[in-house]
Amino acid sequence: MPKTETIQGALELPILKVLRAGPANGYAMAASIQQMSDEVLRVEAGSLYPALHRMTEAGLLKSEWRKSEIGRRARFYAITARGRKKLEADGKKWHAISAAVAKVLAVAGPQGVGG
Amino acid sequence: MSLWSRLSNAFRPPSNDEEIRDELEFHLTMDKELGQNDREARLRLGNPARIREEVREMHSIPALESLWSDVKHAIRRLSRDWQFAIAAVLILAFGIGVNTAIFTVVNALLLRPLAFPDSHRLVNLYQNVGERADPAGVSFPAYRDIAASTDAFSGVTAILPDDAQYQGPTGSQTVLVEYATSSFLDVLGYKLAAGRWFTTAEDRTGPEGAAVIGYRTWQTKFASDYGIIGQTIRINGAPVSVLGIGPAQLTSATHPALLTDFWLSMSAIAGVEADSFRAEILDRRGEMSFEVRARLKDGISVTQAQAAMDVVGRRLANDHPDTDPGKGIAVFPTDDVVIHPGEGDTLLALVTTIVMAIVALVLAIACSNLATLVLVRGSGRARELSVRLAIGATRWHLIRSFLAESVLLSLLGTAAGFVLSTWTLRYITALIPIRFDIQLDYRVLAFTLGLALATGIGFGLAPALRSTRIDLLAALRGESGSSLSLGKGWFTLKNALLVGQVAGSFFLLIGTAFFIRAVWSLQSQEPGFAVQGVALVGTNARYAGYGPAESQQIYRELQRRIAAIPGVQAVFATSGAPVGSSVGREIEVGSGSTWCSRHGRAGQTISGPPLSAWHPRRPRSARRRGPRKPTRRVRHLA
Numbered sequence: 001m002p003k004t005e006t007i008q009g010a011l012e013l014p015i016l017k018v019l020r021a022g023p024a025n026g027y028a029m030a031a032s033i034q035q036m037s038d039e040v041l042r043v044e045a046g047s048l049y050p051a052l053h054r055m056t057e058a059g060l061l062k063s064e065w066r067k068s069e070i071g072r073r074a075r076f077y078a079i080t081a082r083g084r085k086k087l088e089a090d091g092k093k094w095h096a097i098s099a100a101v102a103k104v105l106a107v108a109g110p111q112g113v114g115g
Numbered sequence: 116m117s118l119w120s121r122l123s124n125a126f127r128p129p130s131n132d133e134e135i136r137d138e139l140e141f142h143l144t145m146d147k148e149l150g151q152n153d154r155e156a157r158l159r160l161g162n163p164a165r166i167r168e169e170v171r172e173m174h175s176i177p178a179l180e181s182l183w184s185d186v187k188h189a190i191r192r193l194s195r196d197w198q199f200a201i202a203a204v205l206i207l208a209f210g211i212g213v214n215t216a217i218f219t220v221v222n223a224l225l226l227r228p229l230a231f232p233d234s235h236r237l238v239n240l241y242q243n244v245g246e247r248a249d250p251a252g253v254s255f256p257a258y259r260d261i262a263a264s265t266d267a268f269s270g271v272t273a274i275l276p277d278d279a280q281y282q283g284p285t286g287s288q289t290v291l292v293e294y295a296t297s298s299f300l301d302v303l304g305y306k307l308a309a310g311r312w313f314t315t316a317e318d319r320t321g322p323e324g325a326a327v328i329g330y331r332t333w334q335t336k337f338a339s340d341y342g343i344i345g346q347t348i349r350i351n352g353a354p355v356s357v358l359g360i361g362p363a364q365l366t367s368a369t370h371p372a373l374l375t376d377f378w379l380s381m382s383a384i385a386g387v388e389a390d391s392f393r394a395e396i397l398d399r400r401g402e403m404s405f406e407v408r409a410r411l412k413d414g415i416s417v418t419q420a421q422a423a424m425d426v427v428g429r430r431l432a433n434d435h436p437d438t439d440p441g442k443g444i445a446v447f448p449t450d451d452v453v454i455h456p457g458e459g460d461t462l463l464a465l466v467t468t469i470v471m472a473i474v475a476l477v478l479a480i481a482c483s484n485l486a487t488l489v490l491v492r493g494s495g496r497a498r499e500l501s502v503r504l505a506i507g508a509t510r511w512h513l514i515r516s517f518l519a520e521s522v523l524l525s526l527l528g529t530a531a532g533f534v535l536s537t538w539t540l541r542y543i544t545a546l547i548p549i550r551f552d553i554q555l556d557y558r559v560l561a562f563t564l565g566l567a568l569a570t571g572i573g574f575g576l577a578p579a580l581r582s583t584r585i586d587l588l589a590a591l592r593g594e595s596g597s598s599l600s601l602g603k604g605w606f607t608l609k610n611a612l613l614v615g616q617v618a619g620s621f622f623l624l625i626g627t628a629f630f631i632r633a634v635w636s637l638q639s640q641e642p643g644f645a646v647q648g649v650a651l652v653g654t655n656a657r658y659a660g661y662g663p664a665e666s667q668q669i670y671r672e673l674q675r676r677i678a679a680i681p682g683v684q685a686v687f688a689t690s691g692a693p694v695g696s697s698v699g700r701e702i703e704v705g706s707g708s709t710w711c712s713r714h715g716r717a718g719q720t721i722s723g724p725p726l727s728a729w730h731p732r733r734p735r736s737a738r739r740r741g742p743r744k745p746t747r748r749v750r751h752l753a
Contacts, residue, residue, distance in 0.1 A: 026138060027145040045142055046161040049135065050169045065134075070148055074141045075134065 011051050012060075013094055014041065016079060016087040019061065023078040025068055026052060052077055060086055135170050139163045165507070185519035193520060196492070200524065203488055207528020210481025211563040212535025214474050218559045219536070220543055221470050223372040225463055229449065230371070232304035233410075237449035238420060240271075240407040242428075243442040253407040254438070255381075255397045257431060261407065261444070262298070264430075267423040268409040270302040275396070275405050276369040279387060280658050281376065282349040283336065287658050290332075290376035292350065293368055294384055302410045303368060308333075310344045310359020317380035320397055324355035324383025330363045332376040352657035353386030355379060369406055390657070400438035408449060421446040473626065478563065480619045482570040483612045489521065489571065490612075521571030529564045536560070652677070 014033045018024060024032070029052075030043040055061045060083035068074035079087070139160065146156035193200040231237055240261065242253050253261070258273040265271075275294040280287045297313045300306065308330055317325050326348065328337060337343045347354045355377075367373040379387060381397060388394050396402045411420055428443035500513055654673070656666040670688050678686045 025141065027142045030142075044161060045139065045159070046166050046169075049138060049142075049166050053135075053170045068141070070145070072141060072144060073137070075138050 010041075011043065011047060012055060013087065013090055014043075015048075015051065015055065015077075016060065016083055017091075019077060019079040020084065020087060023076045025074040025076050027074075029077070055083070059083075132167060132171060135167050136163070139166060162507075182519075185515050186523065188516055189519040189523045192516075193523065199488060199492055200527075203485055203524050204528045204531055206481050206484045206488070207525065207567050208531035208535050210478050210485075211529055211532030211560070211567060213539055214478050215532065215536040215559045215563055216539035216543065217470070217474055219540060219554075221467060221474075222559070223554075224370075225467050229368070231449065234449050236411045237303070238268075238409050238411060238417060239447045239449050239452050240409060240424065241445045241447065242403045242439070252403045253405045253444070254400045254403045255405055256400045257403070257439070257444075258296075258405055258407050260431060261409075261424070261427055264427055265423045267412060267415050267420040269412045270298045271407060271409040272296045272298045272302040273381075273405040273407050274299070274368050275384075275393075276367075276373075276375075277388075277393070279351045279377075280655070282352065282658055290350070291367070291373055292377045292379050292387070293375045294379050294381055295368070296381060299368070299378070300362070302408055303365070304410075305362035305365050308360040308363050309341055310357075312359060313380040313382075317382045320382060320385045322380075322382045324350075324353060324386050325358050325380040326350070326355040326383065327359045327361050327378040328357060329361045329366070329375045329377060331366065331374055333360045336376070349658075350377065350379070350383070351387045351389070352655065352659070353383070353389065355383050355387070368408075390655070400435050417446055417448055473623065476619050476623060478566065480616055480623075482566065483616050483619075485567075485570050486573075487612050487616075518572060522568065525564065525567040525571040528567055529560070532563065533560060 014037070015029060018029050018032050018036075026045075026048055030045070030048055033041050033043050052061065052063075056063055056077070060080060061077045062080055063075050063077045065073050066076045068076075143156050143160055146159060147153060151159070240253055242257055253273065255273060258271065262268075262271040273296050277292050277294070278289055279292050281290040295313070296318050297315045300312050307327065310327070312327060313325055316322055328343065333339060333343070341360075343357050344359060345357065347356050349355075361375075361378060367375040369375075384397060385394055388396070393402075393404075396404065409420070411417070424444040424446050428439075431439045432443070503513060504510075656669040657663075661669060674686045674688060677683060
């Protein structure tokens with residue numbers, strides 16, 4: 001799955017971050033990620049649900065069916081211990097990488113980013 | 116997820132498929148709750164089937180699951196298109212089945228070498244190699260000289276194959292025998308299953324004939340009963356005592372496909388062959404009928420053995436100038452000889468090449484037939500393919516489904532071909548009265564399966580690759596449902612196939628015509644006497660245990676009774692019918708009314724009218740009145 005691999009980090013970390021605050025269903029997660037990123041990260045259902053299942057399988061999340069705020073049953077996801085560990089480690093890595101990338105872009109000047 | 120649950124998920128619709136559906140449904144509901152209209156919400160969600168599929172693929176082994184569904188689809192498509200499927204399977208079945216059977220027979224009869232233990236140390240010896248005189252085997256006296264005068268070999272054995280009549284409890288039956296010397300087992304490297312082999316005393320005329328029963332014959336004819344050892348059986352009416360049971364691994368010492376029923380001692384020849392020219396063969400230098408095999412002594416090469424044989428050959432030519440014209444004795448490694456070195460194997464190579472070429476041509480025609488079918492079908496499916504492409508199938512999906520069909524067809528065809536080839540083999544072996552040891556050649560079956568797969572895949576893939584590149588819109592509108600839209604390349608490929616098929620079929624047809632013509636002209640050949648209306652009855656009173664005097668009585672009585680049958684004009688008895696099955700007899704027609712065997716003994720008309728009764732100058736109508744009796748071919752009538 002080379003295509004999803006590239007978004008994986010960008011999607012997995014926000015999911016883990018959102019779930020650290022408490023269990024949530026897929027829709028709520030998508031909404032809060034969008035909100036927290038000032039509408040920059042738009043989470044498509046097509047990538048969200050496969051990612052949730054993949055992460056559940058990897059043991060980063062667990063899920064259960066519960067009543068939602070609108071009264072309908074929905075699947076709620078919660079972060080596991082392994083998920084917390086992953087968030088911590090990958091979060092640090094992400095910061096380091098994005099800082100490094102930002103630095104490089106700053107040095108390269110405006111022409112490097114194309115204006 | 117464990118491998119097991121992944122595996123089991125692969126073969127059933129995943130149970131959490133429902134959950135994913137509910138989950139996505141919930142997502143949609145939430146979107147709508149929060150003010151989106153239905154259309155917009157659905158657009159934002161994307162294709163739920165795709166999402167479900169993606170999730171499902173995570174929970175199973177995708178390749179396996181899709182393989183299974185590919186196979187299921189292939190079965191469904193083929194059963195919908197059953198005419199095509201049956202045609203393709205039949206083509207494959209004939210191509211594979213018949214060719215496998217024919218190749219198996221050719222291989223068993225002509226190509227497979229005899230496999231003796233340590234056969235690289237075995238050599239065959241031939242007298243008079245190069246002379247056009249027939250089987251340049253070795254005469255028995257020459258064999259004795261070779262065995263006595265050389266130290267190049269650790270052992271030498273002489274073998275004489277023949278067919279004979281075995282008088283069993285259920286009547287007389289044709290069996291294969293091999294006369295063999297006492298050295299036979301040691302030279303070839305076998306051990307008996309039970310009992311003992313012949314001794315040197317039994318290598319000469321005199322003592323009572325002895326027999327060793329072939330292992331398979333012992334199992335079938337004698338129900339694996341050890342009690343047979345020590346008993347006396349009758350072969351060609353002559354009593355021979357059973358000494359033992361032959362090696363389990365050895366079916367025949369003369370040909371790999373034959374099943375030798377009995378090995379007989381040289382001392383048995385006089386009795387068993389009493390009626391034939393072979394009775395005194397052990398003493399005749401001119402009868403070079405024995406197959407002589409020798410095992411090289413350690414450290415002796417074939418070249419050294421040949422040098423030793425040159426010495427013996429010169430001495431033989433010197434001592435017996437009338438029977439050995441000095442052609443010497445040739446040494447051939449047993450592994451290098453299929454039937455006979457020189458002429459025999461050259462002819463064999465020619466025949467084999469022709470048969471193989473025909474087999475290959477038939478196979479090629481079958482393959483190109485299949486290719487055309489698959490091609491035409493593939494091009495006719497452009498519309499179906501473009502629909503599938505439009506609803507989201509990837510090219511790889513389509514190619515995979517084509518492949519699944521091709522492989523399925525090839526496997527079905529091979530299965531049918533396997534059945535057909537076993538039938539064909541059974542039919543071919545049933546045509547031959549002698550028992551043959553022919554097993555289906557699985558390597559050939561594998562080869563033809565490979566060829567079928569290659570054809571199916573090659574010609575299944577070509578249209579798949581091509582069709583998936585077609586113009587979607589045009590194809591959807593039905594404008595390119597036919598092969599016409601598939602471009603010029605198609606025509607050339609199809610034409611090439613067509614031309615190839617026509618050329619191949621034409622070639623085969625001409626070949627067949629020649630064969631038929633040859634057979635027909637053989638049949639219409641004037642033998643010099645009237646064959647129409649003549650019936651041949653073969654029998655031998657001696658096989659039933661009668662003595663010479665009684666036999667004469669029986670033949671006379673037989674003649675009298677046959678003559679009494681209404682419509683029979685003339686009856687006569689003979690020890691050897693002209694142009695019969697007897698080996699090595701020549702007949703002389705025109706100059707007189709006798710025929711001579713090459714061995715100097717005239718075939719004797721025992722009684723009845725002279726041979727002129729067979730002469731063609733008799734009125735046709737008279738001949739036609741003779742009854743046609745079933746003709747049984749037996750070598751000796753009296």
